[in-house]
Amino acid sequence: MKKLLFLFFVMLSAGNSDLQAQTLVLHHSDGTTTDVELYTQPRVEFQNDKVLVTSTVLNMEYAKTDVLRFTYKGTGLGIATPRTEADYSRSNDQLVFHGIKSSDAVAVYKPNGIRVPVRLTRQGTDAVLPLSQIPQGVYLLSVNGKTSKFTRP
Secondary structure, three states, X not given: OHHHHHHHHHHHHOOOHHHOOEEXXXXXXXXXXXXXXXXXXXXXXXXXXXXXXXXXXOEEEEEHHHEEEEEEEEOOOOOOOOEOOOOEEEOOOEEEEEOOOOOOOEEXXXXXXXXXXXXOEEEOOEXXXXXXXXXXXXXXXXXXXXXXXXXXX
């Protein structure tokens, strides 16, 4: 039943290409696989003799002996060679990305392709990201499909 429910949600989201990024694949002992789209933010836990996969869409439970391994598949971000640094500056514990129009599609991703939920504020042709919204690390800024790398120290 859970697999049928999962397939229903996958079919619902199939028309939205923005949501079709990478997929976590569970390989089962009977030769079947279960795909979980990463945009649903799946979390895998091992409790006693069970594997629990919870996400923003549904929850799944399998016997540990049923899940052989995990892999990933799907398209990445479509980044051939990101620029080394985005056009940005640091000011008052925030990053200010320059030259971004209000009509531009802007998104922040982790290097593994998972979108980071952030709230950018606009100031003319700048987009401001408070550093308190993200942990330290390397990130990718996508503006209208063009991607640049930046770091949060």
